[in-house]
Amino acid sequence: MPGFSFSEAELRDLGYQIIDEMATYLAGIQNRPVWQAMPDDVRTVVRRQVLPEQGQPFEETLAFLREMLLPYPQGNGHPRFAGWINSAPAHAGILLKPLEAAMNPNCGIGEHAGQELERRAVQWVMELCGFPIEGSAGVFVSGGSEANFTCLQAARHWAAQAQGWDVRKQGVQGLQRPFVLYQSDQGHFSVRKSVEAMGLGSDAIHIISSTSTWQMDVGQLSRRIRADRAAGFTPFCVAATAGTVETGAIDPLDELADLCAEEGLWLHVDGSYGAFGVLDKGVAPLYKGLERVDSLATDQHKWLSVPIDCGCALVRNGATLHDTFRLNHTEPDEREAWMSEYTLQRTRRFRALDVWAVVRTAGRSGLINAIASNIGMARLFAQLIEEEPTLELLADGPLSIVRFRYAPDTLLDQPRLLDRLNKTLAHTIQERGKAFFTSTHFAGKETLRACFVNYMTTETDVRAMVNEVLRTAKALSYFRGEVEAI
Numbered sequence: 001m002p003g004f005s006f007s008e009a010e011l012r013d014l015g016y017q018i019i020d021e022m023a024t025y026l027a028g029i030q031n032r033p034v035w036q037a038m039p040d041d042v043r044t045v046v047r048r049q050v051l052p053e054q055g056q057p058f059e060e061t062l063a064f065l066r067e068m069l070l071p072y073p074q075g076n077g078h079p080r081f082a083g084w085i086n087s088a089p090a091h092a093g094i095l096l097k098p099l100e101a102a103m104n105p106n107c108g109i110g111e112h113a114g115q116e117l118e119r120r121a122v123q124w125v126m127e128l129c130g131f132p133i134e135g136s137a138g139v140f141v142s143g144g145s146e147a148n149f150t151c152l153q154a155a156r157h158w159a160a161q162a163q164g165w166d167v168r169k170q171g172v173q174g175l176q177r178p179f180v181l182y183q184s185d186q187g188h189f190s191v192r193k194s195v196e197a198m199g200l201g202s203d204a205i206h207i208i209s210s211t212s213t214w215q216m217d218v219g220q221l222s223r224r225i226r227a228d229r230a231a232g233f234t235p236f237c238v239a240a241t242a243g244t245v246e247t248g249a250i251d252p253l254d255e256l257a258d259l260c261a262e263e264g265l266w267l268h269v270d271g272s273y274g275a276f277g278v279l280d281k282g283v284a285p286l287y288k289g290l291e292r293v294d295s296l297a298t299d300q301h302k303w304l305s306v307p308i309d310c311g312c313a314l315v316r317n318g319a320t321l322h323d324t325f326r327l328n329h330t331e332p333d334e335r336e337a338w339m340s341e342y343t344l345q346r347t348r349r350f351r352a353l354d355v356w357a358v359v360r361t362a363g364r365s366g367l368i369n370a371i372a373s374n375i376g377m378a379r380l381f382a383q384l385i386e387e388e389p390t391l392e393l394l395a396d397g398p399l400s401i402v403r404f405r406y407a408p409d410t411l412l413d414q415p416r417l418l419d420r421l422n423k424t425l426a427h428t429i430q431e432r433g434k435a436f437f438t439s440t441h442f443a444g445k446e447t448l449r450a451c452f453v454n455y456m457t458t459e460t461d462v463r464a465m466v467n468e469v470l471r472t473a474k475a476l477s478y479f480r481g482e483v484e485a486i
Contacts, residue, residue: 033433108340137318144272243274248399254289
């Protein structure tokens with residue numbers, strides 16, 4: 001069928017062209033701007049493309065990609081990108097993409113290599129995180145948000161069974177006493193989206209304040225659980241975090257595991273960003289208790305450098321995860337449960353191949369070195385910030401996130417001006433293309449956030465990034481010795 005296939009010779013020729021484009025793109029990342037805005041004329045061309053009546057030559061498609069799209073990426077492949085928690089893709093994960101697409105399996109149903117590889121790759125993720133394998137189950141999903149959603153549905157199913165009702169049949173209509181779960185004020189918004197999507201409503205999330213180290217306050221949590229029971233609620237889950245996106249804080253997992261065991265609650269951990277930090281022996285003790293949790297969400301396209309998109313939902317009681325999603329409730333037959341029986345999706349892409357390729361190529365030691373290096377670069381960045389009198393360090397560690405702001409002494413008595421100044425500073429740095437940070441409101445102040453998850457980032461990059469902050473700050477009109485109106 002014209003337009004759907006090429007001859008073997010054409011396929012080889014075009015494939016080589018694509019490999020050349022890929023190699024050129026990756027080899028030149030460090031020499032290009034970290035980020036640059038898409039020009040209006042280019043944006044107009046992209047948006048006004050006419051649906052073709054007849055098929056176009058593939059060479060023209062490749063040329064369009066080269067000229068109109070490749071020059072304007074998000075920027076996360078660059079070693080001086082420290083904005084959102086998006087890593088650069090490991091090359092092993094990139095190279096196997098054509099084979100993944102060529103096989104094109106549905107990794108939700110059937111017995112084939114795709115499902116078999118996923119079962120083993122999921123166990124590798126468990127091993128890397130120190131999550132128990134025996135009796136557990138896991139499944140690859142689109143990312144940390146879906147992994148949280150999957151785990152929390154398992155938690156709700158488990159808790160409903162304990163109350164004597166079938167949430168899959170009755171839905172939330174079977175609730176006699178409203179379910180509530182607990183999250184710290186540093187927890188990720190995906191938990192709220194999950195709870196809303198499950199029909200419990202965002203009021204079901206009871207927020208627990210964090211301590212001075214940005215960890216969940218276990219004492220306050222214990223008191224709130226008792227108070228909620230007395231008020232007629234049914235506490236069912238604690239959603240902790242192993243590496244918050246604001247500061248990289250790790251909740252006291254061992255203490256939380258003790259409390260949840262005592263209170264009969266499900267302990268879920270959002271480790272989307274930080275779970276794999278456990279591989280660095282310097283911070284590994286902070287993860288004590290991770291091996292005791294009921295479920296864990298991870299994001300392979302963050303610190304494992306797997307190409308987007310790939311997360312993983314892990315549940316200690318694999319039968320509970322299966323019961324949460326399976327449609328076959330008769331006696332098990334001879335076949336092993338399909339992966340679609342552990343998640344919402346029935347049609348699923350071959351994510352396991354990406355994970356398997358990256359982990360197999362890097363090995364445990366390679367992953368350890370990359371993560372430890374990122375954490376080391378964050379410590380260096382924080383040190384350099386502290387050494388600069390016009391910069392203020394607001395949060396540092398234990399993982400690879402640093403919070404800071406530009407705060408010269410002459411402006412400390414003008415907090416609103418400082419906030420506006422730092423927001424402008426972040427945007428200006430992005431536009432200059434030499435580095436990339438984001439700015440958000442944190443601890444009552446507008447601050448810049450640097451997150452290091454790129455395996456290519458070096459000490460030279462870190463020093464250049466700090467210099468870019470200082471250079472850009474001085475270039476702004478506000479810093480001429482007297483404050484001008486903004």
